[in-house]
Amino acid sequence: MSASLPYVLILYYSRHGATCAMAERLAAGVESVRGVEARLRTVPPVSPTCEAVDPEIPEEGAIYASLDDLRHCAGLAIGSPTRFGNMAAPLKHFLDGTSELWLGGALIDRPATAFTSTSSLHGGQEATLLTMLVPLLHHGMVYAGLPYSETELMATTGGGTPYGASHLAGKRSDRPLDDEERSLAHAQGRRLARLALALAAMREESA
Numbered sequence: 001m002s003a004s005l006p007y008v009l010i011l012y013y014s015r016h017g018a019t020c021a022m023a024e025r026l027a028a029g030v031e032s033v034r035g036v037e038a039r040l041r042t043v044p045p046v047s048p049t050c051e052a053v054d055p056e057i058p059e060e061g062a063i064y065a066s067l068d069d070l071r072h073c074a075g076l077a078i079g080s081p082t083r084f085g086n087m088a089a090p091l092k093h094f095l096d097g098t099s100e101l102w103l104g105g106a107l108i109d110r111p112a113t114a115f116t117s118t119s120s121l122h123g124g125q126e127a128t129l130l131t132m133l134v135p136l137l138h139h140g141m142v143y144a145g146l147p148y149s150e151t152e153l154m155a156t157t158g159g160g161t162p163y164g165a166s167h168l169a170g171k172r173s174d175r176p177l178d179d180e181e182r183s184l185a186h187a188q189g190r191r192l193a194r195l196a197l198a199l200a201a202m203r204e205e206s207a
């Protein structure tokens, strides 16, 4: 991994692995674009007691995101399980700690997208994606969903929406990503990477 390449931050929370599997597909899509890399980061769970602390480095999987991971990203994909039609608290908790970046306008004109997983087909995927978009707009980011030129959007019988990739994990949260869901998550990562490069060039031009 080269330190000098721009990166797309794929920031996600996943309790049972479905959102993590999506994050990995988005990362593959990002890395299919020359000149940009994917940086996978997660966030720690939140605890009902503020005395409880988690190790700084998780036992497995992606490491925890820092503010600097976000500050310097060329693009951002955020992913969360749907929880009552909204993102999960750990991700919201992380975003609630980003005022410093908001005050400095660090994320203005950077592309962003969102992805989610649900247990039930009509359990709020679009609602979650739209609610996840709101803080990104406050940060001045440019939101990119999925266009219908991705033909799987019409064919899917699981997840996949124009607001972003999604996944139907099923009642026991154990249904793997199907072909359409995999393809759409990959396309979303690829699109975000291309937009990240284009907007980086635009920012440089106007600097």
Ligand SMILES: Cc1cc2nc3c(=O)[nH]c(=O)nc-3n(C[C@H](O)[C@H](O)[C@H](O)COP(=O)(O)O)c2cc1C
Pocket (backbone or CB within 6 Å): 013, 014, 015, 016, 017, 018, 019, 020, 080, 081, 082, 083, 084, 085, 086, 117, 118, 119, 120, 121, 122, 123, 124, 169, 173
């Ligand atoms: C507190 C809570 C709320 C949830 N709310 C919803 C919901 O509104 N709709 C839905 O379909 N699934 C809901 N789920 C199920 C998760 O979205 C689903 O299991 C998801 O695939 C988990 O993703 P993960 O494997 O990345 O943790 C909820 C789960 C929890 C724990």
